[in-house]
Amino acid sequence: MLANCFRKKHVSTSLGSILLFLFCSCSTTKYVPDGSYLLDKTSIEVEGKVVNSSDLQQYLRQRPNFKAFGLFRLYLGVYNFSGRDTSKKINKKLRQIGESPVLYDPFLTFQSEKELQKYMKTKGYMNASVTSEAIVREKKKMHVSYTITPNEPYNIRTVENNFEIEPLIDSLLSSNNNGYARTLLKEGGLFDIDILDAERERISTFLRRRGFYNFNKEYLTFTADTSVGNHKVDVKMIMKPYVEILPDGTEITKHHQQYAIRNINITTYNKSTTNASNAGDLDTIVYNDRITIYSNGKPLIKPKILVQDLRITPDVRYSDFLVERTYSRFNTFDILRATTIRFNDLHNGKQELDCDISLYSAKPQSVSFDIEGTNSDGDLGFATNVGYAHKNIFRGSETLGVKAKYAQEAYSGFSDMKDSAKFVLDLGGDLSLSFPRFIFPFLSNTFRRRIDASTEFKIGYNRQIRPNTYKRNSISAGMKYMWNYRRNYRYTVDLIDINYIDITTSARFDSIYSGDRYSVLRESYSDHFIMSIGGSIIYNNQLQKTKKNKTLYKASFETAGNLLYGISSIANRSKNEMNGQYEVWGIPYSQYVKGEFDYSFNHEIDEKNHIVYHIGFGLAYPYGNADIVPFEKRFFGGGANGVRGWSVRTLGPGIYSSAGINDFVKQTGDFKLLMNMEYQLM
Numbered sequence: 001m002l003a004n005c006f007r008k009k010h011v012s013t014s015l016g017s018i019l020l021f022l023f024c025s026c027s028t029t030k031y032v033p034d035g036s037y038l039l040d041k042t043s044i045e046v047e048g049k050v051v052n053s054s055d056l057q058q059y060l061r062q063r064p065n066f067k068a069f070g071l072f073r074l075y076l077g078v079y080n081f082s083g084r085d086t087s088k089k090i091n092k093k094l095r096q097i098g099e100s101p102v103l104y105d106p107f108l109t110f111q112s113e114k115e116l117q118k119y120m121k122t123k124g125y126m127n128a129s130v131t132s133e134a135i136v137r138e139k140k141k142m143h144v145s146y147t148i149t150p151n152e153p154y155n156i157r158t159v160e161n162n163f164e165i166e167p168l169i170d171s172l173l174s175s176n177n178n179g180y181a182r183t184l185l186k187e188g189g190l191f192d193i194d195i196l197d198a199e200r201e202r203i204s205t206f207l208r209r210r211g212f213y214n215f216n217k218e219y220l221t222f223t224a225d226t227s228v229g230n231h232k233v234d235v236k237m238i239m240k241p242y243v244e245i246l247p248d249g250t251e252i253t254k255h256h257q258q259y260a261i262r263n264i265n266i267t268t269y270n271k272s273t274t275n276a277s278n279a280g281d282l283d284t285i286v287y288n289d290r291i292t293i294y295s296n297g298k299p300l301i302k303p304k305i306l307v308q309d310l311r312i313t314p315d316v317r318y319s320d321f322l323v324e325r326t327y328s329r330f331n332t333f334d335i336l337r338a339t340t341i342r343f344n345d346l347h348n349g350k351q352e353l354d355c356d357i358s359l360y361s362a363k364p365q366s367v368s369f370d371i372e373g374t375n376s377d378g379d380l381g382f383a384t385n386v387g388y389a390h391k392n393i394f395r396g397s398e399t400l401g402v403k404a405k406y407a408q409e410a411y412s413g414f415s416d417m418k419d420s421a422k423f424v425l426d427l428g429g430d431l432s433l434s435f436p437r438f439i440f441p442f443l444s445n446t447f448r449r450r451i452d453a454s455t456e457f458k459i460g461y462n463r464q465i466r467p468n469t470y471k472r473n474s475i476s477a478g479m480k481y482m483w484n485y486r487r488n489y490r491y492t493v494d495l496i497d498i499n500y501i502d503i504t505t506s507a508r509f510d511s512i513y514s515g516d517r518y519s520v521l522r523e524s525y526s527d528h529f530i531m532s533i534g535g536s537i538i539y540n541n542q543l544q545k546t547k548k549n550k551t552l553y554k555a556s557f558e559t560a561g562n563l564l565y566g567i568s569s570i571a572n573r574s575k576n577e578m579n580g581q582y583e584v585w586g587i588p589y590s591q592y593v594k595g596e597f598d599y600s601f602n603h604e605i606d607e608k609n610h611i612v613y614h615i616g617f618g619l620a621y622p623y624g625n626a627d628i629v630p631f632e633k634r635f636f637g638g639g640a641n642g643v644r645g646w647s648v649r650t651l652g653p654g655i656y657s658s659a660g661i662n663d664f665v666k667q668t669g670d671f672k673l674l675m676n677m678e679y680q681l682m
Contacts, residue, residue, distance in 0.1 A: 075099035124190035211258030381409025430460030453483035534558030561591025635672035
């Protein structure tokens with residue numbers, strides 16, 4: 001067996017060495033014509049480091065071929081493996097997968113200089129100069145280096161505006177802390193065009209959230225006076241008046257006005273083929289004198305639910321913020337595939353808008369089925385998953401989900417087992433019902449509208465059979481709330497989470513772990529009952545495309561058994577004399593507290609090369625009615641959310657060794673400290 005493993009390892013090592021040798025030995029200039037050069041490297045040096053040179057790479061009009069790990073030109077190597085006869089399929093395929101060599105072009109280098117200089121001017125370095133040098137490093141390989149000399153920057157001396165021509169806007173900006181007080185333009189700061197544009201966007205957003213429906217940043221312009229000398233700039237922001245085009249085509253200028261919502265029309269399209277062109281054939285439901293609902297047949301969603309989830313309301317001032325919240329609410333409805341919100345300026349002299357909302361239905365029901373194969377150190381297996389979902393079970397976009405799973409895997413851990421027992425089995429299912437709103441008795445509609453939460457109820461069953469080790473049955477039920485806050489935050493509150501676990505261990509398990517040193521382990525594999533509450537906070541900005549380096553924080557807290565312990569103590573219930581614990585239905589219940597924190601940092605080297613750093617910390621502590629933390633709540637290493645090179649519960653803890661025993665039950669713990677780093681090729 002050892003010799004066989006050695007041979008496999010030797011073959012794998014040899015194959016890897018051969019492939020690496022081929023990639024390294026294949027000339028990167030194989031397809032570089034005579035008289036041309038491969039663009040091997042570009043570098044940017046900024047004197048004084050006033051800007052980050054890595055941010056300037058995107059302005060280069062020519063960049064070298066991609067390097068995997070920053071070392072190997074992987075795709076160029078694949079391209080160079082192809083033969084010169086492009087009529088052959090293998091050569092075509094290799095060239096499609098690979099990347100043709102980037103040839104040095106002096107004109108593109110010249111354009112890159114101009115782009116870099118243009119960028120520096122936008123950052124306030126109006127007199128910046130850019131030079132380049134092309135050096136032949138090796139045969140047919142060119143290195144281009146750019147040197148940026150910023151010279152003295154221009155700074156803002158004074159900032160003023162002409163907003164007094166718009167008294168209402170000037171009053172709002174003057175009296176509100178979000179107005180002038182939070183301006184991005186600071187005297188003494190760099191004359192940065194990006195900051196000027198961000199200030200235009202900030203004021204535009206501020207006003208559109210306060211009723212100015214027609215306002216956008218194009219109504220704001222800047223004048224910059226550089227004649228004051230000494231590299232100073234006087235900046236003035238100018239607000240243009242609103243231009244209205246009359247029906248006869250004439251234009252008139254007027255003050256910017258705040259608008260209010262008059263009527264709201266909601267149209268629900270029950271079929272994916274239905275569109276606005278046949279809206280005239282729809283049925284009408286007048287919910288009240290200001291809200292009308294149209295639908296083809298029975299409304300897709302109950303009118304009461306639709307109105308309850310509206311954040312735009314009649315007789316309320318227009319606000320971009322309320323529009324965004326309305327979009328956000330309807331986007332949580334699984335039954336909807338699309339939502340559009342439009343406004344119609346009535347031009348009635350009252351500055352009123354009618355709001356038209358269109359809701360398009362997704363397929364209300366779906367069925368899923370998948371099958372997968374597994375191979376764990378030569379033990380083959382398979383798993384099947386079946387699911388059903390109804391996305392509008394009560395016509396309020398409530399989602400009913402049913403899932404079932406069956407998995408079986410061969411297990412060669414013990415040679416003395418019967419053939420019929422040499423399988424690991426895992427089967428079960430769960431039933432869930434989720435509501436896209438906050439479900440709790442005696443809550444006012446005002447509170448429900450304030451918190452954009454969803455509620456989920458869930459019940460499940462799972463049965464695991466580990467050959468010659470244990471059989472485990474578990475029943476779970478729970479209720480939790482989930483909601484997003486602002487852009488990157490997500491909160492979860494597990495109001496109640498109940499687990500009943502029934503475990504039967506084998507004679508072999510009992511004999512192996514009979515000593516006192518295994519007392520904690522044996523208790524982990526005994527019947528127990530868990531009733532817990534908890535919550536988590538997640539911050540994740542990894543979906544923001546504008547951010548180069550991205551982070552994820554997750555903190556969670558959980559505690560169990562406190563309510564049951566309090567009831568047992570108040571009721572003067574007796575403890576079981578055998579184990580010294582209070583019991584529920586003859587089963588000891590767990591009591592513990594658990595906290596966990598995870599942090600991930602995704603560092604982008606370039607578009608295709610990323611390094612991800614991760615650290616995780618967790619601590620669980622049993623007390624009161626328990627001496628150990630239940631197996632299901634203990635920490636483990638490995639798996640997709642841990643160190644992905646190892647399977648779940650196969651890494652650690654510490655210097656743990658199974659001493660030749662095929663044993664996977666011990667690799668959990670009450671304390672976790674995990675640090676890992678991985679390279680990602682995008």
